[in-house]
Amino acid sequence: MNTVSLNSPTLSGETFTRRIIFPMASIVVVAIAVVLGFVLVSASGQNRLEVEASTKLATAALQVKAREVARNLRDYAVWEDVYKNLHETVDAEWAATDGNVGANIYEGLGYEMAFAINPSGKTVYAVIHGAPQKVDALQVMPHGLKDLLHVASIQTDPVTSIIKSGEDVFIVAATGILPPSIERSTVRPRDLSMLVFAKKLDQKFLDGIGRDYLLNGLAISPSKPTDAEASIPLLTQDRVYLGSITWFPAKPGYQLLRFILPPLAVALVILAAFSLLVVRNARRSTRALEESAKTVEAYAQTLKESESRFKDVAEASSDWIWESDNILRLVYFSTRFTEVTGVAAASVLGKTLEQFFSSDADTDGWRRLIEETHERTSFRDLRCCYRDAGGQTRICRLAGRPITSASGEFLGFRGTATDITEEVKAQERATHLAHHDALTGLPNRVLFRERLNIALAANAVEASRVSIICLDLDHFKEINDTLGHGAGDILLQQLSNRLLGCVRSSDTVARLGGDEFAIIQVGVNQPLESEQLSRRLIEVVKAPFQLDGQDFHIGVSVGIAVADTRDNDPERLLKNADIALYRAKQAGRATYKIFEAQMDVELQARKALEYDLRQAVLKNELEVHYQPLIDLEARAVAAVEALVRWRHPTRGLVSPAEFIPLAEETGLIVAIGEWVLETACLQALEWPQLRVAVNLSPVQFRGRELVETVDGVLVRTGLDPARLELEITESVLINDATAALEILNGLKSLGVRIAMDDFGTGYSSLGYLNSFPFDKIKIDRSFIGDMSSKDKSGAIVKSVISLGQSLNMVTTAEGVETIEQATFLTNEGCDQLQGFYFSKPVTASELTAFIDRWEGSDIMSIVAA
Numbered sequence: 001m002n003t004v005s006l007n008s009p010t011l012s013g014e015t016f017t018r019r020i021i022f023p024m025a026s027i028v029v030v031a032i033a034v035v036l037g038f039v040l041v042s043a044s045g046q047n048r049l050e051v052e053a054s055t056k057l058a059t060a061a062l063q064v065k066a067r068e069v070a071r072n073l074r075d076y077a078v079w080e081d082v083y084k085n086l087h088e089t090v091d092a093e094w095a096a097t098d099g100n101v102g103a104n105i106y107e108g109l110g111y112e113m114a115f116a117i118n119p120s121g122k123t124v125y126a127v128i129h130g131a132p133q134k135v136d137a138l139q140v141m142p143h144g145l146k147d148l149l150h151v152a153s154i155q156t157d158p159v160t161s162i163i164k165s166g167e168d169v170f171i172v173a174a175t176g177i178l179p180p181s182i183e184r185s186t187v188r189p190r191d192l193s194m195l196v197f198a199k200k201l202d203q204k205f206l207d208g209i210g211r212d213y214l215l216n217g218l219a220i221s222p223s224k225p226t227d228a229e230a231s232i233p234l235l236t237q238d239r240v241y242l243g244s245i246t247w248f249p250a251k252p253g254y255q256l257l258r259f260i261l262p263p264l265a266v267a268l269v270i271l272a273a274f275s276l277l278v279v280r281n282a283r284r285s286t287r288a289l290e291e292s293a294k295t296v297e298a299y300a301q302t303l304k305e306s307e308s309r310f311k312d313v314a315e316a317s318s319d320w321i322w323e324s325d326n327i328l329r330l331v332y333f334s335t336r337f338t339e340v341t342g343v344a345a346a347s348v349l350g351k352t353l354e355q356f357f358s359s360d361a362d363t364d365g366w367r368r369l370i371e372e373t374h375e376r377t378s379f380r381d382l383r384c385c386y387r388d389a390g391g392q393t394r395i396c397r398l399a400g401r402p403i404t405s406a407s408g409e410f411l412g413f414r415g416t417a418t419d420i421t422e423e424v425k426a427q428e429r430a431t432h433l434a435h436h437d438a439l440t441g442l443p444n445r446v447l448f449r450e451r452l453n454i455a456l457a458a459n460a461v462e463a464s465r466v467s468i469i470c471l472d473l474d475h476f477k478e479i480n481d482t483l484g485h486g487a488g489d490i491l492l493q494q495l496s497n498r499l500l501g502c503v504r505s506s507d508t509v510a511r512l513g514g515d516e517f518a519i520i521q522v523g524v525n526q527p528l529e530s531e532q533l534s535r536r537l538i539e540v541v542k543a544p545f546q547l548d549g550q551d552f553h554i555g556v557s558v559g560i561a562v563a564d565t566r567d568n569d570p571e572r573l574l575k576n577a578d579i580a581l582y583r584a585k586q587a588g589r590a591t592y593k594i595f596e597a598q599m600d601v602e603l604q605a606r607k608a609l610e611y612d613l614r615q616a617v618l619k620n621e622l623e624v625h626y627q628p629l630i631d632l633e634a635r636a637v638a639a640v641e642a643l644v645r646w647r648h649p650t651r652g653l654v655s656p657a658e659f660i661p662l663a664e665e666t667g668l669i670v671a672i673g674e675w676v677l678e679t680a681c682l683q684a685l686e687w688p689q690l691r692v693a694v695n696l697s698p699v700q701f702r703g704r705e706l707v708e709t710v711d712g713v714l715v716r717t718g719l720d721p722a723r724l725e726l727e728i729t730e731s732v733l734i735n736d737a738t739a740a741l742e743i744l745n746g747l748k749s750l751g752v753r754i755a756m757d758d759f760g761t762g763y764s765s766l767g768y769l770n771s772f773p774f775d776k777i778k779i780d781r782s783f784i785g786d787m788s789s790k791d792k793s794g795a796i797v798k799s800v801i802s803l804g805q806s807l808n809m810v811t812t813a814e815g816v817e818t819i820e821q822a823t824f825l826t827n828e829g830c831d832q833l834q835g836f837y838f839s840k841p842v843t844a845s846e847l848t849a850f851i852d853r854w855e856g857s858d859i860m861s862i863v864a865a
């Protein structure tokens, strides 16, 4: 048998090389390759995970910002005043007023552009950098805006997109202008005007996101991102590529490589040199056996050094390395362990993996750790918890693989642990932001809907225990307008705390947007508990709010809808609560209403009537009737009162008492009032000897343009202002006396006459008669009707007539129906009579016939007869 001995003179260099050097060199090369491979894979894995995590974070950040734009936009789009001033009529002056859709959009909310676009696609209002401009939005954003508007017109909620304008990229949100008082189903989507907000993705904006979300070097790049950058593409609605948002993610893997690769390279070079040397020596002579032995020793030493270098490098990485024995007891930690955790390795060595690592509530990492280690299989990316030296729970990501002996015997596990506590916290922060309102910290609409779904799912089996309580602040806008948005924000924060103080921990208080709040209440005794809560809410909101060191009072209207176990649709429940809220507001605010099916029926009927009325205005179904006013001194017709009528295609002639309140509520009265005024003035040209009286609604006094409107009508029709008499009621003066008096003085300066209508029915403050020189007092017909049955009414009529005489005002008695009333009023010195006794309100041609009939004769002979 051939034996090989180191001392054997027969061992040739070739044999030595073949038997000793090649196997050894191969082992070393393979070992280094394995280590190198492991390090490279682990480094690139770490880099990839970092890029993935930061990409998710950046995407979530952009979505949060887009939702913020959409939320802000929605707050404006559901605002009644925006509907009135940018859809029904276009009042650019109103819109440009700070606090409406003017400079505050840029200065307060930071939107570079805002547009209102009417249903035909025309930009009716634009504000750029806070200044109103006459531009076409579709030209400012030629690519993408049209598509976005189309999508917005078929969506209930605002839609957002990335759109390029010139060289700049914007987050653009669009939605239809539609206040909650109008049911969406009654309006065709293409008839809605669109409100558009645009937020520029400029460097300042990106720096803000970068700071909030810990993203380094966030920027917009039109070209392809470099390898060092992570990116998310910016795509329009129709997926056109506009560029990318790029940033520099941390590269923990590269750091590891920087430490590991140089010593490994050195080891390789040394190994190669050593191998060459050994081979050359072996070839030369067997005498080198002794030297070879030394060389082997040196080689072993080099390997050891290499290992120790690897160990040093491993210790320098941010992760720590652990090892367990075959019964899963921890037997080794790299020194990084103590540096990262603060825990002395000795205090943990000997504990099992299960004893040291514990479960992370959000993942099943720990359970998998138990399974994988018992299965003796490799694992990675397991999220587990451990306690640091301070007893704080930290989260780490574990990777490990089994160690086996050459014979395949299981020796234990070896692996790495990465502390990801900060990364997890950042992700949690992003999730929180997406579900909570940034100002108040309350759940936002998204979380509210999630909780509502959960509550209703539980409710389906238990009984009707869930209710939604919708709240809307009364007069919040005035606080915002007078004290500014900062004060409004403080008020909302104080209010949130008060609301939270009223509910149980099982209830949810959410801010749905603007001054809109909603509560999910779970109670056993509904609707009693909701009513009790609503009373409490109204009480706590009534208490004064401290703003700028002063006390401010607001109120809240509350709408309640209780879930029905048979019908658990959250959408419908919210809508019902909204309807109840609307009814609460109608009922005089600072009150609550519980939804009843009848309310919906009434609301639908009201909406149908409102729709018909809008159509009536467009289809010219309105007409003006005239009622004569008899002058008792001239004993002839002195004036006519214009009274609007609606000739409804199916209902016939509808009385103004039915539709004027609705027209006032919806603002339609402004257009109707101007039309009546112009029609009556034109008609009056045919009755040159008569004055014409036209009713003005208190709503027409809210806008400041009434004087301009009346002046315009007088100029257009050419009617002598002295022949026009405007009738107002006391309610005009009650709302805002100072502003109303300013408008009345403006009207008076045009030369028209002003009459106080329905005198006696309101507050009848004599102060009003003092503060403004009315030309006429009209005694309400209720007093005239009661004169015969109640002495008191007769006395009131007498005193009003003498009041008019002493203030030098004409007195007109309305509603004269009998000869007795006419005789009494004549005897008491009343100046004018109006009523069915003489004529009902009739068409213009019928009135002409009436005037012709009495032309030249004493009309009071009717009374005498």
Ligand SMILES: Nc1nc2c(ncn2[C@@H]2O[C@@H]3COP(=O)(O)O[C@H]4[C@@H](O)[C@H](n5cnc6c(=O)[nH]c(N)nc65)O[C@@H]4COP(=O)(O)O[C@H]3[C@H]2O)c(=O)[nH]1
Pocket (backbone or CB within 6 Å): 627, 642, 643, 644, 655, 656, 657, 660, 673, 676, 695, 696, 697, 727, 757, 758, 781, 814, 815, 816, 817, 834, 835, 836, 837, 841
């Ligand atoms: N029972 C009885 N009623 C009499 C008699 N004489 C006149 N009337 C009614 O008394 C109302 C007088 O108008 P008003 O007090 O200004 O009260 C008006 C006015 O406040 C409002 N209104 C009518 N037209 C307009 C309009 O163009 N603009 C505005 N803002 N309001 C209008 O609707 C109210 C009701 O109008 P109408 O139904 O036309 O009712 C008219 C008229 O038909 C009578 O002898 N007996």
